Amino acid sequence: MDSIVCHIDVNSAFLSWTAAYRVKMLGERQDLRDIPSAICGNSDTRHGIILAKSGPARQYGVKTGEPLYQARQKCPRLTVAPPDYALYTAASRQFVALLKEMAPVVEQYSIDEAWIDIGGTEKLYGPPARAAELIKNRIRDELGFTVNVGVSSNKLLAKMASDFEKPDRVHTLFPAEMPDKLWPLPVRNLFMVGPATERKLAAIGIRTIGQLAKADPERLKLRLHQYGGLIWNFANGRCPDAVRDEAALNKGYGNSVTTPADVTDRGLACRVLLSLAENIGFRIRKDGQAGSCVTVFFRTADFANFSRQQQLPDPTDATLEIYRAACRLFDRLWDGRTPLRQLGVYLSRTGCRSGRQAALFEDDRYDQLVRADQAVDGIRARFGERAILRACLLQPGTTALNDALGQERHYSLTKPLPGP
């Protein structure tokens, strides 16, 4: 049975969900999707960046990720709404539940994207494009928001197809359609190709996906190493990954926080790192994994980024070990004076947690730490995320740090932090 893969992508997810909630549940007449509008964090706590924007706002040049003041310069009449992560979690769960009703295999890729394999359902739903239309319309009519559906024979082409014209559209991109639909596109539209690669490819005369597809793979590997081979395969529509029911385990666990005021004191910085390590520890233990490479990064008040990483002697899932490694790295990285606006911790090189070799020369309290962490995790699972907190995070002026803890968005709404 051949795979028929659909990639379903919610159009401007956060904005669509807020807009649909306001219209369908609060009875508001004005639909945010029809006017220049955006979902934006709170500027007072320095989270004032555009998280999602409407189609009319896009026409003014408003971009996701830019500061609110910049967006307002482009579009002074921009209507701004705050994010509602509880709503987004509920909407995402219902979105996936509906897909699971319709397709035998569903793989959620992020809060607003999923792949499904509808191979073998032709007698139930008809040809693939009609099945995709049915799914798209059910989501629109029953859940109140629109999606794009890309249909193809593998995950990569389905994802590329769902990115074509938006919103509320179905596009097919089977291998035979690649020369017409995929290859004329600029190379930056290809999955996994960012601005840096685009520049490198432009230097060797590759500007479209078609040019990349026809390039010599050995030459690409010389310039871009293994990654060159990967994007060459992508440009030729090759992707061996099947749609999996179970999401793959994370390759890394990260968290970062922009503090409400600049951090200029080591004690406060360490408490921030502790709250981040708590969050990472909780998530990695929940997945039964351990990681052995800790990365710390920070962004200064002048928006300069710094990062450093260290390989640990043994993989760990203990909050205190992650925290101590993060503090050591932080001390090496920070001059003790430069004001910091954002701090982050990332734990990578993950694998299944297994027994660990007893350390002969170090004070190894790993077993004790893990037992304490497990007790805390148990209390949080039973009585809520905020049932137990470290006393140092309750100090005046550090209450905002608890934002790094316990918020569902940190567990299920974001993908692992990319390496800094």
Place this chain on the structure above:
Amino acid sequence: MTTFNTPVEMIAVCDAEGRLQPLRFRFEDAAHQSHIVRISEVLSVKEINYVGMHCYLYICRAVSGERQTLFELRYLVKAHRWILFQLLS
């Protein structure tokens, strides 16, 4: 059609099959005046799931003397709350 979206206090009956039927509710208007509405008839019930918000939508009729009013009530399953969503006539 007037949208209220006002939380109400509700007396409802839940039958052995788990079906909820609203009977009578009380709400405060914008002038903080309390009103009691006796539901004469439930015309339709629909389960909706907009944006993952699971709720039941009831179109009801209330008759008081010569006057008849149609309105939409909503029961929010997760929040266990009743809302007078809109007046339909």
